[in-house]
Amino acid sequence: MHELGVIAEVVxxxxxxxxxxxxxxxxxxxxxxxxxxxxxxxxxxxxxxxVVDGTLLEKTRLEIEILPANGRCRCCGKVFHIKSAGGLCPxxxxxxxxxxxxxxxxxxxxxxx
Numbered sequence: 001m002h003e004l005g006v007i008a009e010v011v012x013x014x015x016x017x018x019x020x021x022x023x024x025x026x027x028x029x030x031x032x033x034x035x036x037x038x039x040x041x042x043x044x045x046x047x048x049x050x051v052v053d054g055t056l057l058e059k060t061r062l063e064i065e066i067l068p069a070n071g072r073c074r075c076c077g078k079v080f081h082i083k084s085a086g087g088l089c090p091x092x093x094x095x096x097x098x099x100x101x102x103x104x105x106x107x108x109x110x111x112x113x
Contacts, residue, residue, distance in 0.1 A: 003043040006105070007051045014110055015056050023112045028061040030109040035069040035083060036102040069102030 069082040073089035074096045
């Protein structure tokens with residue numbers, strides 16, 4: 001479970017930003033995780049309380065937004081959801097597409113009180 005190390009780095013980064021901005025309390029941390037990223041949202045949620053324990057983010061709520069795995073067919077140009085289409089273009093049924101999104105892992109927002 002590499003999510004523990006990833007979230008530990010996210011917490012360090014957010015703590016640095018909180019200090020730089022002179023914030024005293026953070027209400028929520030919003031992360032965006034792509035469906036095709038190597039990060040499993042449930043594992044992030046599970047390890048988050050342990051990682052923030054004793055940090056500036058100890059009372060911070062974690063919010064996760066899942067970014068869809070979308071692709072564009074190189075044959076017909078159709079934009080589609082890769083996972084629900086089974087990797088095949090729903091129009092021409094060809095498995096030749098470019099990935100438009102879904103591998104991201106981003107800190108979207110730090111919501112201060």
